[in-house]
Amino acid sequence: MSNPASAYVWDGARGPQYTNYxxxxxxxxxxxxxxxxxxxxxxxxxxxxxxGTI
Incomplete structure (x- = not known):
C-alpha cells in the first residue's frame, strides 16, 4: 500500500465542522x-x- 491520504470535509448543515478521514x-x-x-x-x-451482419 502507498502512503495514507487525507480528505477534509466541511459540514455546512451544522456549521463549520472539519473531519479528517x-x-x-x-x-x-x-x-x-x-x-x-x-x-x-x-x-x-x-x-x-x-x-451488424443480422
Whole structure:
C-alpha cells in the first residue's frame, strides 16, 4: 500500500465542522487492468460485428 491520504470535509448543515478521514489507496497492477480493458473492448467489437451482419 502507498502512503495514507487525507480528505477534509466541511459540514455546512451544522456549521463549520472539519473531519479528517484517513484512508489508504492500493496500487492497481497495470498489466492486469490492461488485459481486462482489451478483453472488454474485443468483446464489444465482436458483439457489434455480430449485430451488424443480422
Amino acid at each position: 484517513a484512508f489508504r489507496m492500493s496500487e492497481v497492477p497495470l498489466p492486469a487492468t490492461g488485459l481486462l480493458l482489451l478483453g472488454a473492448l474485443g468483446g464489444l467489437g465482436l458483439l457489434r460485428r455480430r449485430r
